[in-house]
Amino acid sequence: MRYQDWLEEWLAVYIKPTSKYKTYHRYEAIIRQRLIPKLGGYDLQDLTPLLIQRYIMELLQSGNLKNGMGLSVNSVDGILSVIQNSLKTAYAIELIPNYTMNKIKRPKIAEKQVSCFSAEEQKTIEKAVMKDKRDKMKGIILCLYTGLRIGELLALEWEDIDFSRAELTVNKSEQAQVLQESNDSMRESLEDLKDELSELSEDKDNIHLEMSKWFLCRARFCLDNKVGGYRCRSQVPEHEILKIVRMYEPIITEFFENEEEMAKFQKWREEYEEKERLEKEEKAKKKAGSTNVA
Known part of the structure; x- marks a missing residue:
């Protein structure tokens, strides 16, 4: 059996x-755009580890279909x-x-270099914060000298500080509490989008479109029993979602997971x-009224 025929059936x-x-x-996109054109004509038994290893090298060197440059390690891994x-x-069904394929050597992911403030930069930030009169700015000093994350900083309480021993106890995160319920689904959504965004990092013009798709698919449009009608349950403001919709009007149907979500959105x-529209009309009336009075 040819690999193309098996991929279609699989x-x-x-x-x-x-x-x-x-x-x-x-x-489906990987199979149609990548595997069938390059490997589809091979018989299943002819797909050797050496053949696939060479294909991986080709992807890393010139696999981007848009500019001919190499793909990221994450994209190749996908x-x-x-x-x-x-x-x-x-193999499981004895074809x-x-x-x-367990003999394939996966491409190595390069470790990201961590960039830190220099001592001089840290002093500059500290001076600017201390000159600021707003109490909330003092949190920046705590983060600079303790390495606290934003969520941990927000969750701090007075009982977490032992002034006599000069100790600060960190055992909770406000961010973790806020996102706990949606954490699993958020992780799954990011996992689904990971390979696409890795490849698009070579093509920055399309990143905005892909992120817009992700934000809109994360939005949930549900019936609000308190006020009637539908409302959007999302951290993205509704006017921003509408801006995305108008920007990508011709392909808006591609943004949703299923027809039910699409119907709720519409x-x-x-x-x-x-x-x-009603708010704009009201503003126009008020503006016209103030003009007449003048």
């Missing part, structure tokens, strides 16, 4: 029924995962006698735009 029979909407479409998963299933949009 995607339709094993991935689509069991995976999330976004995961399926990410796999493509390799699809290859390995498809061939694991082929191939052996599974050899209902929310109608009601929000009507509210926006």
Whole structure:
């Protein structure tokens, strides 16, 4: 069996029924754009570790389909995962006698260099903060000298400070409490988008579009029983979501996970735009009234 034929069947029979909407479409894009053009003509048994290792090197050197430059390590890692998963299933149902893709050497992720303030820069920041009269600015000094994260700083209470021993106890984070309920789903969404954004880091013009898609898909449009109509449950302000919608009007249907979310969004949009129109009319009337009085 050719690899292309197996990929088509694997995607339709094993991935689509069991995976999330976004995961399926990410796999589909990798298969259509990457694997079928380069490897689809090979017989399953001809996909050797050496062949795939050479393909990985090609992706790292010139795999970007838009500018011919190399792909990021994360993007290549995502493509390799699809290859390995498809061939694991082929081995499990005895389409191939052996599974050899575990012999592939994954590309090494370069460690990020940590950049810190110099002593001089830290003193400059400290002087600026101490001159500021706002109490909330003092938190910057705590972060500078203790390494506290923002969430840990926000969660500090007076009982966390032992003045007699000059000790500060850090055992909670405000951010962790706020995001605890949505943490799992947020992690899954970021995981789905990780490979796409890694590749797009070479093409900055498209990053705004992809992040806009992510923000809009994270928004949840639900019926508000208190006031009637729909409201948006999202950390993104509603007027910002509407700005994204108008910017990408021709492809807005691609932003949603399913038709139900799309229908809720359309209902929310109608009601929000009507509210926006009425507010503009009210402002215009007030402005006209003040002009007449003058």
